[in-house]
Amino acid sequence: MRTSEDQSCYVYLQLPGSMDVVICGRFLQQDGVGRFVYGRSYLANPRAVELEKFELPLRPGTFETARLGGIFGALRDSSPDAWGRRVIERQLGRVDLSEIDFLLNSPEDRAGALSFGTSPTPPAPVHQFNKVLRLDLLLEEARRVEQELPLSGHQVSDLVNPGSSLGGARPKNVVEDEEGLWVAKFPARGDRWNNAAVEGGMLKLASECGLRAAVSKRTHVAGQDVLLVRRFDRERVDGGYLRHRMVSALTVLRADENPQDRSKWSYILLADELKRWVGNPDEDLRELFSRMVFNALISNIDDHPRNHALIAPGPTWSLSPAYDLTPLPQVSLERHLAMEAGSTQHRRATRQNLMSECGRFRLSKEAAHHLIDTMKAIVSARWRGAIKECGGTDADLMAVSRAFDSEGFEYTHYGA
Incomplete structure (x- = not known):
């Protein structure tokens, strides 16, 4: 007891x-x-x-x-x-x-x-991190954990260094190189495509759409691709790293983690909270609306509240860079997000639904339509190239193709 x-x-x-x-x-x-x-x-x-x-x-x-x-x-x-x-x-x-x-x-x-x-004396800041050069060892230990195999004892202490708490179940670790700290996201059992290429491509594509997206790069280790995502809650300085406060949208919304209770999983409610939380609400509200649209356009149904966050490098909070942008191909013609996106169709990923509460994001109908049109054109024209530029193959493109260019964004669906 x-x-x-x-x-x-x-x-x-x-x-x-x-x-x-x-x-x-x-x-x-x-x-x-x-x-x-x-x-x-x-x-x-x-x-x-x-x-x-x-x-x-x-x-x-x-x-x-x-x-x-x-x-x-x-x-x-x-x-x-x-x-x-x-x-x-x-x-x-x-x-x-x-x-x-x-x-x-x-x-x-x-x-x-x-x-x-457990002591009233705080620990000293950490200065030692796993190096990118050791990714092959970390990748092997991640495989052992995932497959419930015996661990190689010398690496266990290093592996209990799993990185950002705002991710999910994907094998990962924090590594350091001359540029700073990164979350290394390893391949997982059951991956149906090269995740490093696809997720890296989506972060690149989000940036091309004008979003504040996390910086990433791909590296090749032991015959497999690993995605490195730069830690945006750390800032490298002489003598170590500054640490920025960070809270998830789950905390901001005071929502339940259980997907069975999505009553507060809502972009609209999050927009209302940003008006209370952040230092520049107009900028962050436009950014949040744009991310909602982007997630709809790439069929990212993993956009739950733990995959959105606020960050505070100083006394003021703001929306963190976008992260964990992953397309999921759908068999159904209908697309749904994890969070409520509008008042007419709740979680449906359609122009009509996304537009229905654009005023809550302090956007006019004209500005919101323009954002959707611009991003839709960029995503449609560039998703293949963005994935290929991050190491994706034709097989990867085929595997995720049904996530893009879905119906529901035409003006006819909005009655315009």
Whole structure:
């Protein structure tokens, strides 16, 4: 039986624009209820910033939550993703880990600026990372984890370094080269196409459509392609890396993670929240609308709230670069997104539905139509070339072809 002491931890934060890591508070999780208290010394620090703008504002007192089993969204966003949890369970030989166990056993290169521990003294910033040159070893260990084979002991500690907590179940690791830190996304069992080429192509295509997309590059390791996506929550400086606060749209929306409850999985509700959260809402609202359109045009049905995020390099929050852009070919002629995209057809990926609430994104009908028209033309003309330029083959193009140029974006569907 775990004690309440076992279910608590200190929370540390690397201050914005600084290498200084300070203790900011303490988190206790007990009987499905989470409690967090900012430390007095942190509240007195003129450089202190909130962990989360509305659920954990910077003030004294005890904050409580019963959401997500009693963990605050900003803390859950720092916890490992599905792949990271799988790796940690394998390393510890346990499947009964609590959320605090995952927080305490995950690496310090987690997403965002938070760290966790059992001592009031914060850890020093991490300076050592796996190198891109070691990708072949990391790829082999990822294969062993995925296939539930015995691990090569010398690599286990390195593999428990699974990268951003805002991804999913795909095998990954954080690696470093002369340019900075990257999330290396390895091939997975069951891939029907070259994921590095296709996802890399979509990030490239998104950038060509004018979106703020994560920087990526492809590398070839042990006969396989690996996609490297640059960490946008880190900034390389002399002496290490600045860490930027980061929260998922799941936290911003105060939504449930379970796909069976999508009541708050909504681009429209997220647009409303951006007006409260970000420093430049007009810019970020246009960006969010454009991402919604792009996901519709490439049949990305993995656009759930954990695949959108806000980032804060300083005191102000903004929409993070776009990431995890993956097309999924559909047999049905109808296309649906993971999040609600309009008021007329809910999650349907059609011009009519995307246009129905464009005003909530502070866009006129003319501006919204123009965005859709421009992006539709670029995606239709360039998706093949973008994938090929990232190493895709004709077989890869054939495998994903049904994700593109779907019906529903003609003006006739809007009644225009």
